[in-house]
Each structure stands twice: as structure tokens, then as C-alpha cells.
Amino acid sequence: MSLVKSKKRVADHGEVFTPQWMVEAMLDLVKAETERIDARFLEPACGSGNFLVAVLRRKLAAVEMRYGRSQFERRQFALLALMSLYGIELLADNIAECRANLLDTLVEAQDLDESDDLYRAASHVLNYNLVHGDALAMHTIAGEPITFAEWGYLGKGKFQRRDFRLDVLTQSAAFSAKDSLFAHVNKHELFTPIQTYPPVTLRDLAAAANTNLLQSP
Numbered sequence: 001m002s003l004v005k006s007k008k009r010v011a012d013h014g015e016v017f018t019p020q021w022m023v024e025a026m027l028d029l030v031k032a033e034t035e036r037i038d039a040r041f042l043e044p045a046c047g048s049g050n051f052l053v054a055v056l057r058r059k060l061a062a063v064e065m066r067y068g069r070s071q072f073e074r075r076q077f078a079l080l081a082l083m084s085l086y087g088i089e090l091l092a093d094n095i096a097e098c099r100a101n102l103l104d105t106l107v108e109a110q111d112l113d114e115s116d117d118l119y120r121a122a123s124h125v126l127n128y129n130l131v132h133g134d135a136l137a138m139h140t141i142a143g144e145p146i147t148f149a150e151w152g153y154l155g156k157g158k159f160q161r162r163d164f165r166l167d168v169l170t171q172s173a174a175f176s177a178k179d180s181l182f183a184h185v186n187k188h189e190l191f192t193p194i195q196t197y198p199p200v201t202l203r204d205l206a207a208a209a210n211t212n213l214l215q216s217p
């Protein structure tokens with residue numbers, strides 16, 4: 001894969017993709033996290049997803065190892081692995097490629113076709129987790145504040161979604177700093193979701209993918 005699309009894009013957007021060997025070497029620095037199915041990763045200038053795709057491959061290998069014998073669990077945890085990955089990208093073609101590359105990775109690992117509920121649920125999740133926007137300004141291309149869905153697995157096929165604003169989440173580190181006025185305060189008291197949704201199943205998320213076709217975030 002070429003690491004540069006054009007000289008103009010390098011000059012305008014600093015668009016130089018990271019080679020795979022370097023991605024893998026960097027991910028090895030946090031190997032245990034890359035193999036933890038629900039460990040969350042945000043790539044704030046994700047390009048076509050070189051880091052996110054590599055993390056997803058590792059997580060899906062972990063899913064196979066732990067849940068490979070149960071078709072039901074394998075599918076739930078494969079979706080959870082995808083749900084834990086987030087990206088922001090300024091350029092429309094890159095964010096589209098990034099979503100497609102992640103979906104392809106899941107399709108390959110789970111042997112899916114487009115009519116499969118897992119395929120459609122994954123498309124729905126990718127639409128939310130992969131944001132077309134400006135990571136520095138922390139707003140979407142439409143000028144709205146970037147929000148991220150925190151997905152959790154409740155067990156028995158149920159997922160919980162809570163939405164948080166990125167600009168609020170990024171203050172989290174400052175609040176936890178050792179000598180901060182708020183160091184003793186439980187973060188959960190400060191960082192509350194802007195919306196909490198009722199639990200949903202993989203099938204519910206697949207059904208919701210149809211509305212994505214009409215209304216993309």
C-alpha cells in the first residue's frame with residue numbers, strides 16, 4: 001500500500017500513512033490492551049484506519065480463542081471488539097475507506113455477507129464510532145460537537161449505549177491530575193453521559209442500520 005496519495009494532500013493535511021510493520025511494532029508496546037476485547041482505542045487522525053484495523057485483527061483473534069466454540073458468544077464479542085474502536089478523520093474519502101476497511105476485517109474473520117445481522121449492526125456502529133470531523137476543533141464536519149457512543153456488553157446478547165461529548169472527555173486527564181482540585185472527586189460524578197439508551201440486541205442494531213441509509217450522523 002502506498003503511504004502517500006498525493007503531494008498536495010501531504011502538504012495540506014499531513015497525510016502520510018503509517019507502514020504496517022511500524023503499526024505492529026507500536027501496538028506491541030501495549031500488546032495486552034490490543035488483545036483485550038473491550039479495551040477502547042481512539043485514533044484521532046485515523047486516515048484509512050491503519051492502526052484501528054490492526055487492533056481489530058488482534059481483538060478478533062482474541063475473540064476466536066476465547067469464544068470460538070460458541071457461535072452466539074463469538075458474534076456478540078466480535079461486535080463488542082468493533083464497538084471499542086473510535087476514529088476521527090477530516091477527509092471524506094479517508095473516513096469512508098476507514099469504515100470499509102474495518103467492516104472488511106470483520107467480514108473476513110466472521111465470514112459474513114451483507115444480509116447478515118452482524119454485518120448490518122457493525123455498519124451501524126461504524127457510522128457512529130468513525131466520525132467525519134476535525135479532531136483539533138472537536139467538531140463534526142457539520143460543525144456539531146463530536147460525541148462518542150460508549151458501548152458496553154451487559155451479557156445475554158444485550159448492549160448498552162451511553163453518549164459522551166469528546167470535549168468533556170478530554171478534560172478527564174486534567175481532573176485526575178495528582179494535585180488537581182478535583183483529584184479526590186469520582187470521575188463519574190463529573191463526566192456524565194449526554195444520553196443513555198435502553199439496552200439493545202445485535203438484531204436491534206442491525207435494524208437501526210436501515211435508518212443510517214437515510215440519516216448518516
Ligand SMILES: C[S@@+](CC[C@H](N)C(=O)[O-])C[C@H]1O[C@@H](n2cnc3c(N)ncnc32)[C@H](O)[C@@H]1O
Pocket residue numbers: 013014015016017018043044045046047048049050051088089090091094133134135136137
Ligand atoms: C499522518 S496521516 C495518519 C493516518 C493514520 N493515522 C495512519 O497512521 O496511517 C494524518 C491523517 O490525519 C488527517 N487529519 C489532518 N488534520 C486533521 C484534523 N484536524 N482532524 C482529523 N483528521 C485530520 C489527514 O487527513 C490524514 O488522513
